[in-house]
Amino acid sequence: MGTLIEEIFSRKAGRPVQAGEIVLLDVDYIMSHDNTTPLAIKAFREIGKPLHDKNRIVLHLDHAYPAPNVMAAENHRKIIDFVKEQELPHLFMQGVCHQVMLEEGFITPGAIVIGADSHSNTYGVMGAFGAGLGSTEIAVAWVTGKCWFKVPETIRIELRGRTQPGVYAKDVMIHIAGLLGMDGGTYRSVEFGGEYIESLPMHERIIFPNMSTEIGAKCGLIAADQVTIDYLENETPATGPFEIIQPVNPRYERIIELDVSALTPQVACHPDVDNVKPLEQVEGLEVHEVYIGTCTNARYEDLEIVANMLKGKRVNPLVRVIVTPASQRIHKKAMQNGLIEILMDAGCTVTGTGCGACIGRHGGILAPGERALTTMNRNFVGRMGSPLAEIYLASPATAAATALTGRITDPRGFLK
Amino acid sequence: MGKAWTFGENMNTDEIIPGRFNITIDPLELAKNVFCEVKPEYSKNIKPGDIIVGGQNFGCGSSREHAPIAIKGSQTKCIIAPSFARIFFRNAINIGLPILECPEAVAGIREGDEVDVDLSSGQIRNLTSGATFQARPLPDFVLKIAEAGGIVNFLKEHDIQELMA
Numbered sequence: 162m163g164t165l166i167e168e169i170f171s172r173k174a175g176r177p178v179q180a181g182e183i184v185l186l187d188v189d190y191i192m193s194h195d196n197t198t199p200l201a202i203k204a205f206r207e208i209g210k211p212l213h214d215k216n217r218i219v220l221h222l223d224h225a226y227p228a229p230n231v232m233a234a235e236n237h238r239k240i241i242d243f244v245k246e247q248e249l250p251h252l253f254m255q256g257v258c259h260q261v262m263l264e265e266g267f268i269t270p271g272a273i274v275i276g277a278d279s280h281s282n283t284y285g286v287m288g289a290f291g292a293g294l295g296s297t298e299i300a301v302a303w304v305t306g307k308c309w310f311k312v313p314e315t316i317r318i319e320l321r322g323r324t325q326p327g328v329y330a331k332d333v334m335i336h337i338a339g340l341l342g343m344d345g346g347t348y349r350s351v352e353f354g355g356e357y358i359e360s361l362p363m364h365e366r367i368i369f370p371n372m373s374t375e376i377g378a379k380c381g382l383i384a385a386d387q388v389t390i391d392y393l394e395n396e397t398p399a400t401g402p403f404e405i406i407q408p409v410n411p412r413y414e415r416i417i418e419l420d421v422s423a424l425t426p427q428v429a430c431h432p433d434v435d436n437v438k439p440l441e442q443v444e445g446l447e448v449h450e451v452y453i454g455t456c457t458n459a460r461y462e463d464l465e466i467v468a469n470m471l472k473g474k475r476v477n478p479l480v481r482v483i484v485t486p487a488s489q490r491i492h493k494k495a496m497q498n499g500l501i502e503i504l505m506d507a508g509c510t511v512t513g514t515g516c517g518a519c520i521g522r523h524g525g526i527l528a529p530g531e532r533a534l535t536t537m538n539r540n541f542v543g544r545m546g547s548p549l550a551e552i553y554l555a556s557p558a559t560a561a562a563t564a565l566t567g568r569i570t571d572p573r574g575f576l577k
Numbered sequence: 578m579g580k581a582w583t584f585g586e587n588m589n590t591d592e593i594i595p596g597r598f599n600i601t602i603d604p605l606e607l608a609k610n611v612f613c614e615v616k617p618e619y620s621k622n623i624k625p626g627d628i629i630v631g632g633q634n635f636g637c638g639s640s641r642e643h644a645p646i647a648i649k650g651s652q653t654k655c656i657i658a659p660s661f662a663r664i665f666f667r668n669a670i671n672i673g674l675p676i677l678e679c680p681e682a683v684a685g686i687r688e689g690d691e692v693d694v695d696l697s698s699g700q701i702r703n704l705t706s707g708a709t710f711q712a713r714p715l716p717d718f719v720l721k722i723a724e725a726g727g728i729v730n731f732l733k734e735h736d737i738q739e740l741m742a
């Protein structure tokens with residue numbers, strides 16, 4: 162009996178657990194990437210014990226890949242040598258870690274997956290527990306297969322209605338970030354549900370757990386349902402049967418109800434993710450770069466929205482419009498279906514997959530004084546390069562409209 | 578017994594130890610520059626047994642472990658704050674830096690007060706003012722990690738199951 166997180170943890174603990182308890186649980190997968198794995202390797206050597214189960218370790222090269230400088234190359238070398246030495250079966254260089262984790266079927270309902278990356282919360286989209294941890298803990302999990310957790314209290318966000326054309330899950334989540342603030346979910350599990358969430362396809366659902374990190378949440382969860390199972394069966398190699406875990410007579414710390422029907426496009430403005438405004442209040446603001454990418458909004462369907470809006474048109478010639486698909490698989494499908502050609506004809510620069518410009522290492526760094534509108538999840542000062550640049554967050558549709566005009570633009574005027 | 582060093586709200590990991598010093602993970606090296614911009618006198622004058630009294634959301638910002646390592650290297654006995662940022666909280670426990678959540682104590686302790694903290698019972702006594710406060714006692718497993726000097730050291734000698742035993 163309990164909230165979704167209490168139910169998931171109870172299943173793993175083999176006994177009912179409640180918010181406030183501390184539990185030591187088996188983890189299903191342990192994720193880390195080129196930024197965080199080297200420190201974990203160091204901690205692993207210090208512990209001096211063998212790996213618990215190689216099959217549970219999943220490594221990615223995505224944050225600075227292909228290597229933009231010698232230091233990144235050295236990190237990659239260290240990781241690949243470690244993979245060879247320990248004969249690890251799961252090393253990926255084919256996209257943003259969180260997207261690849263989903264595509265490769267590592268995330269199934271009820272699973273516990275920890276990652277040395279703050280957006281590991283993304284895995285909550287499958288009704289799994291996903292959370293970010295430091296590198297030392299990743300090494301601890303490598304050798305023990307376990308991790309300790311304090312069972313969190315839950316904030317339930319109950320969403321009703323349907324969004325209007327031109328308004329997407331990203332707009333809804335940005336709005337929620339504005340309501341709750343950057344620490345509104347600290348230590349908490351944030352459960353997203355209600356008829357709006359249930360009506361959404363997987364690629365729209367992902368936005369909520371992914372950006373639960375931005376409100377400080379320990380995890381962001383959506384209960385698995387038929388949409389989840391269809392995704393697993395049709396899009397991933399994961400094999401069922403999949404157990405659907407639901408909250409049972411839950412006791413929530415707080416319930417927030419929201420009707421999304423009247424919501425308009427939203428923008429999270431420089432310099433904080435909770436500095437949220439309806440788009441009309443910042444409409445017309447000049448931008449120098451439009452970046453469509455990241456684990457938040459660079460899936461096939463996102464690229465499709467953008468391509469539909471840009472088809473047969475040209476983006477503003479003075480704006481750098483960069484599109485970075487979230488994975489090779491997405492990139493390939495977009496190529497096969499002609500989306501990449503449309504984007505290129507419209508004047509976009511389509512790059513290889515990876516985190517790209519999102520962490521300001523390569524692939525679209527901003528100069529001082531520049532302003533970018535992006536589909537990312539966070540707009541920390543300095544995130545994309547110069548600390549004197551400004552980052553605005555919005556949906557792919559808003560990004561496409563803005564790419565056309567060079568100014569923050571409402572996408573609703575461009576929808577066919 | 579030790580002296581209290583107080584800090585403001587939302588102390589972030591960059592204020593604890595600016596990014597430019599994160600080229601090492603040696604605790605004593607990091608400790609030389611801990612709080613160098615917000616309270617430069619701290620690293621020069623701290624004595625073993627002194628405590629840090631922080632504000633709300635202490636340790637927010639990046640997930641880097643350098644911040645709690647730097648504080649631990651400074652020989653402080655513990656940090657008391659109304660709340661900690663999530664990843665800082667975990668990192669602190671895992672590297673064996675005791676942290677207590679107690680808003681009342683934070684309100685009732687001033688810079689320089691003499692304070693005595695019993696980590697296992699959670700009792701905090703302000704010897705300067707005579708007030709006492711009760712934080713939630715640290716769970717046993719946290720004390721075990723702290724005693725071993727961090728989870729990496731703990732695992733050298735023990736099985737992880739022993740944490741919860």
Ligand code: SF4
Nearest residue numbers: 257455456516519520
């Ligand atoms: S795309 Fe950005 S937010 Fe996502 S994992 Fe990469 S760096 Fe992190």
